[in-house]
């Protein structure tokens with residue numbers, strides 16, 4: 001391999017690595033912004049029990065729809081979840097139990 005060819009390959013490889021790292025950084029930034037927007041949306045008391053929990057313990061429910069957050073823009077997330085019902089994980093499970101088929105058969109007080 002001549003010196004000229006080696007240099008050309010190394011530039012290609014460096015460009016490839018730069019592109020990969022740029023994409024990773026961009027994705028991480030967008031992901032963090034999405035998580036932040038979601039935390040703000042979920043930062044309200046539960047609609048069912050009225051208690052407050054950290055965002056990780058809250059669900060944003062869109063009755064009849066499935067919504068999975070990917071690295072979207074914070075504005076898209078806010079728009080999609082504008083009419084979401086924010087409930088805590090426990091109340092979310094109870095809602096699921098009331099509306100879906102379940103293995104468990106018990107009364108909810």
Ligand SMILES: [Zn+2]
Pocket residue numbers: 046047048049050051087088089090091092
């Ligand atoms: Zn609740």
